Amino acid sequence: MSQTENTLDHVEVQLGSVAAYTVGYVLSILLSGLAFGLVYTHALPRPVMFGALCGIAFALILLQMFLFLGLNLNPGHRWKTAATVFTLPILILMIVLTIWMFYTLQLRVMPH
């Protein structure tokens, strides 16, 4: 079927590679294993642990975004990347402002 061949030539069908998926897979397991190991062995004091885990989560998310979801600026993917980048500040505002709001709220209305 000629239509099938044209379809498979589409830039988005050809996005990604075995190497990218495999590297992403191995690194994801290594990083999540590292995070798990830190928690399981209580290797770090709590404030440091919090920072380390957030850092690992951030690294994992970026890694998967690039290697699994193939975020890039190629014509086929440019608008997906743009939409994602515009969404990120909203996610941060939603969560950070909520934490801030309720932290001060509990300080003031629910003294322990």
Add this chain to the structure above:
Amino acid sequence: MLVPLQGHYSFWLGRLSMQWVPYDNPIIVGAFVFACSVGLAIVAGITRLGWWGYLWREWVTSLDHKKIGLMYMIMGAIMLFRGFVDAVMIRAQQAMAAGPHTAGFLDASHGYLPPFHFDQVYGSHGTIMILFAVTPMLIGMMNIIVPLQVGARDMAYPFLNSIGLYLTAVGAALVMLSLFLGEFSHAGWVGLTPLSELAYSPGVGVDYWLWALQISGIGTTIGSINIVATIVKMRAPGMTWGKLPIFSWTSLSMSTIGITAFPILTVVVSLLTLDRYVGTHFFTAGLGGDLMLYKNLFWMWGHPEVYFLILLPFGVVSEVIANFSHKQLFGFTTMVLATFAIAGVSWSVWLHHFFVMGQGPGVNTYFGIATMLVGIPTGVKLFNWIFTMCRGRLHFDPPMLWATGTLFLLPIGGLSGVILAMVPADYEMHNSVFVIAHFHNMVMVTVFAEFAAITYWFPKVFGFKLDPTIGKKVFWSWVVAAALVFIPMYGLGLMGMTRRLSYISRPELQPFLYVQEAGMFMFCVAAFYQFKQFYMSIRDRAKGVHLIGDGEVWSGERSVEWVAHSPVPFYNFAVTPYIHQRDEWAWRRAEGHVRAKPERYVDIEMPKNTAIPFLMAGATFVFGFAMVWRIWWLGAVSFAGIVALLVLRSFIDDTEYTVPAADVEKHEQQFFRHRDAHSPDLRPIEQAGRGVYL
């Protein structure tokens, strides 16, 4: 897992029983008789005219974006009427029930509505006006205009477009059903927790509200995705971002808010549903629930939703003012930037709905300042509109009247909003009717812009104008009505009257409430003129008085949608136009390309009709009904039906049909003949010259 319920319950009918039919309430029985008479009259009329087949083929199963948009508008208009009746009831109750010595009728100690009934009326007024009247009208407008403005033949996903319409309609239908079967939420349109929790609202009212919001919210999310994809992916050749017309820019920003904000509504409604159905503790009082979390999440959606309602009207006003000033829009780039600045800031202002919650002053200051910042881009817009009008050739046709009306409403509503953004002032005015006056004033901006859009684009869609003389009467009666209702309301708020009162303890407020009542009378006059305008214009359409030809409707049209014929054929553009300028139509007029015809016509692919969205809507309505009444078997069956229809659709690949080039040509020739026959006195457009463009 499920929470135990008080009262009657059966497996087959759930909570449904005769005790939920409010046959002893004369107001509801009256409404029921009215609704049944109107419904029967419509059914009888359609049967008599033999229109069922036509309606099914041409409207219900249609995936044409213009028809879907029109159905959105019609649904919005019906719900606007319902919300208006609620408003009349609220105002009448408050005017009657001011002071301890006022009389009471129909079980009420003051006025004619007992508190529980009154609470349901204002709850449904807010829910209906925001979610089922104004929002569908805006989405309908985008549906009709955006594909035309970007030079496309349909939306990016015509099938999803239809589903979005029907999901919104299902939500509206559930709200309407609650009038006659059961009750509606008495916890306000914001669903105040913990009042809306099962412990304090054991009836089905809040459940109706929840499922109506849930289903229509999903519909709005889908609709927003569709608009963004249409604008990003479906623009005509040559239309770079800089050439995208302003209305499409505002549609884009509005739909971005739709995609990002409505999912939060889905979450907050789902969590409250779980509280009420499964017994979790998200917003309960006790056992780790946090009712302030509800406020936080609700307004995290609610405030972006407010800008969702205002951004598109800004686009309409921009289009209309540029058109009727015969000038290019002043400061286009700043206009676009201001639009997105407002959309962006909308993610840092939601806390101003609950400044008094008790969080720290730092948080309040952050949100207060962010709220005041909104005034800057809005001010930029206001001045841009004024500069557009400056030295223009102004024509005060009805659309322009409505648009200039918003220029007066916007500063009043906006500045009262800035007053409320100051935290200490808000501590005084929170929950007073000053707040109500403020946001109604802003919603009036939206409504005025909607009327501007309807009168402006009506000839685009139907090929004839609405009667301008009656249109001016509609406008002026709205102005008088809005002034009479909302200016006293500001005063009442400053005098300390709080919102949501079914009884006002201070008789000295009654004169103001009477003035408001007079305003409601003026709204009735406006509604009368509105009906008259539609009736007269449609009746006289064939007389040729308003009949128009190709693009010479208002004499100052500028954007791409006017490149298509009026009325727009089902395929929009016989051949897709190549876009040279932002104001493509003004450019074509100036360059003398108005009557240019394509060298040859091509085959056109159009989406086929499908009954699946309508059937899915039916299943979704049954699902919503079953969940409200907790009829689990029916819920499971209807949900399975929805999934089955979706899977079925995924197996249908033959979703488009081809209109052969010859047919397109025939259709076009027919249009040209019609135009030449009916618009013999059409001013030669070449004469308009370049002055029109600049």
Add this chain to the structure above:
Amino acid sequence: MAFDQTATPRLFEERTPDLIGNRTFGFWLYMLSDVIIYAALFAAFSVLHTHYAGGPTSQQVVEPLHGFIDSVLLFSSVWLLGLGMRSMAVGERAMLIAFMGLAAIVALGFVGFESYDFAHALGKGESPQRSGYLSIYFVLLGLHALHIFVGILWMLLMMVQVAFKGLTEPVVSRLLNLKIFWMFQSVIWVCVFVFVYLLGAVG
């Protein structure tokens, strides 16, 4: 404004729509709205994660080891589906179906393991009705598990469609959407794993 009046302008130009690009873009937007749903739930989690109401604390509820096993299963499923997508790109339908089947089986293991955890917790009386913390815990994890379950059903449907319809344009666009769906679930799982499981175990 100046424009060139001498050149004869092109007034009309037909173009071919990009069906695959349109569909994946819209689905991507849908997935972003799904991410917002999770973000709202995480915002709720940030408020409720200490609302134990006298019930079990997060250290008593979560098992970080189980979370890690879940992660390995989910990442493996994502990897397998990625390999399937490569098979699709070279037109190997049988390999695509095989990889999708494997991905679905591994994902089924994920759902099964999580269901076992849920059943175990419910058996200990740690039900969502117990406290605000347990409510958000079950809803957050349950919603993710529900997504995975829907993804498995979707994979089965796509296996049927690939087998019977071949790699036509609509089928390929659905497969690409499935890939986007699956990989977004993996990204979201990272947040669930780190913030619910690991930080929950730290306390």
